[in-house]
Amino acid sequence: MAPTDLSRLQLPSACREALAKQRSERIDSHTIVIAADWWNSEIAATRLPGAPVTRQGVTQLSRGDLFADAASLDAGSEEELLRFLWRVLAWGSGMRLRLSRQRIRSVADNPSSAVAALRQALQAAREDPAQAYEALRPGGRNAIAYLGPAFSTKVLYFAGSGALDHPCVILDSQVAATLRSTCKWDSLGDDGWPTSTYVRYCTLLDRWAHEESSQLGRRICIDEIEHWLFRP
Numbered sequence: 001m002a003p004t005d006l007s008r009l010q011l012p013s014a015c016r017e018a019l020a021k022q023r024s025e026r027i028d029s030h031t032i033v034i035a036a037d038w039w040n041s042e043i044a045a046t047r048l049p050g051a052p053v054t055r056q057g058v059t060q061l062s063r064g065d066l067f068a069d070a071a072s073l074d075a076g077s078e079e080e081l082l083r084f085l086w087r088v089l090a091w092g093s094g095m096r097l098r099l100s101r102q103r104i105r106s107v108a109d110n111p112s113s114a115v116a117a118l119r120q121a122l123q124a125a126r127e128d129p130a131q132a133y134e135a136l137r138p139g140g141r142n143a144i145a146y147l148g149p150a151f152s153t154k155v156l157y158f159a160g161s162g163a164l165d166h167p168c169v170i171l172d173s174q175v176a177a178t179l180r181s182t183c184k185w186d187s188l189g190d191d192g193w194p195t196s197t198y199v200r201y202c203t204l205l206d207r208w209a210h211e212e213s214s215q216l217g218r219r220i221c222i223d224e225i226e227h228w229l230f231r232p
Helices: 013-018 023-028 036-046 063-071 078-093 100-109 111-125 129-136 149-158 173-181 195-216 222-230
Strands: 031-033 060-062
Touching (some): 013 222, 063 078, 111 129
8 A cells, every 4th residue: 555645634623622722631631540569569570670660559640740750760770761661561551451461571581681772762762753763663673572662652752751842652553543544544554663654653743733833822742632643
């Protein structure tokens, strides 16, 4: 199938209506209930650093929490890098833990390689979506086993600490389904996206965000559009 001409795609009117709400209401406060005890137990079983994923008794995480994590992250610390990863994975998984154990154990199999890939990705994420994506998906494979596009792009997104101009955004199967069915990106595919597709996606959302910023008279960020694509 020939690549869809993304310059022709228009933002759905329903998304435009959702953007009337302030970003802090829709993004920073987007909270997920997590299986905190399960994560703490599984991480402890591997003797990896970075647990606990939350303070005792806390069973939820928000995007704002993960923005704060990234803002204070010491990229030189293996413990802090892995704690950031565990919390992003916990937020992304919610109470659906399929493949979560495999992700933890894949890090345990080669922690130095996993940390190196994370460090490279986080350093690139604020400037270059292609380089950042390649760090976790080199040559179309997972640098960390079972950490495919849906979760690797969450890592790249949260690396931005919530900055309004952060260029990386989440791409998962639910976002992709809306892009295909509602936005008519016919050639997108279901998953396993190459780096070029991820960059085209980020560029499309950036264009839409700039167009809507002009219309609404306030800065619209690409994650506001991603949030709607996830929950249209």
